[in-house]
Amino acid sequence: MKPLLVVGSYLSPYVRKVLVCLEAKGIPYEVDHFAPFFGDDRFSRLSPLRRIPVLVDGDLELTDSSVICEYLDELKPEPALYPREIRSRARARWLEEFADTRMGDVLIWRYFNHIAIKPAVWGEKGDRALTEKTLTEEVPTVLDYLESEAPADGFKFSALSLADIAPACFFRTVAFVRFQIDSARWPKTAGWMSRTLATSPFQKLARIEDAIVRIPPREQRAALIALGAPVSNETYATTSPRRGVIPI
Numbered sequence: 001m002k003p004l005l006v007v008g009s010y011l012s013p014y015v016r017k018v019l020v021c022l023e024a025k026g027i028p029y030e031v032d033h034f035a036p037f038f039g040d041d042r043f044s045r046l047s048p049l050r051r052i053p054v055l056v057d058g059d060l061e062l063t064d065s066s067v068i069c070e071y072l073d074e075l076k077p078e079p080a081l082y083p084r085e086i087r088s089r090a091r092a093r094w095l096e097e098f099a100d101t102r103m104g105d106v107l108i109w110r111y112f113n114h115i116a117i118k119p120a121v122w123g124e125k126g127d128r129a130l131t132e133k134t135l136t137e138e139v140p141t142v143l144d145y146l147e148s149e150a151p152a153d154g155f156k157f158s159a160l161s162l163a164d165i166a167p168a169c170f171f172r173t174v175a176f177v178r179f180q181i182d183s184a185r186w187p188k189t190a191g192w193m194s195r196t197l198a199t200s201p202f203q204k205l206a207r208i209e210d211a212i213v214r215i216p217p218r219e220q221r222a223a224l225i226a227l228g229a230p231v232s233n234e235t236y237a238t239t240s241p242r243r244g245v246i247p248i
């Protein structure tokens, strides 16, 4: 099987979702690693919203992590990453949507963006008042909701599924800026997420992520190659960043 191409950064929670699915299913892949802002003109055609991840499978080009994960689950059904039973399957999709929309907004755009992306990509200072407000007001509402959904042990729907993977992907990215779930206040969520992050797909990716997270974006590709990560020969990246399509 020719490796699929994943376009996007190893450090993105949405890209991680796709990579975890590929790893769990044992589907061969290569990664064109770059933050979305560095995409060239060809990237704008590949990803009309200039967002990552993109999956390229021959002449099929897909954007949006949920669309891609569903495609992968249909492409190689075992192990299933959405529950088979339709009510659980619908709930898993909801938890995935909650993670992508709400956790993306709170943890990535109103927190991680101001601590990591603005300085590293744009050379700008982040809004510290906003990150403080996010931590004290918004993050607890996210964690309260997850606590109401968290399983006391194991995974949300017995086997590992997108209901576990999607939220864990966001906590992994904010762990880069030292965010940790307060296990005294949200014990079930802390346990659920640490069990999910301890699974082998997450662990394998963590070794790669740890090797690049503290080095400048422009040096990360070379570091990945040195590490033996499955980096594509071709890239949709260029050297200077540009603003995205959707204002954030």
Ligand SMILES: N[C@@H](CCC(=O)N[C@@H](CS)C(=O)NCC(=O)O)C(=O)O
Pocket: 012, 013, 014, 036, 037, 049, 050, 051, 052, 053, 063, 064, 065, 066, 100, 108, 243, 244, 245, 246, 248
């Ligand atoms: N709903 C999309 C969201 C993807 C997304 O927002 N990706 C971020 C990277 S973490 C991105 O490309 N942002 C660039 C932008 O919004 O301009 C998905 O699930 O793939």
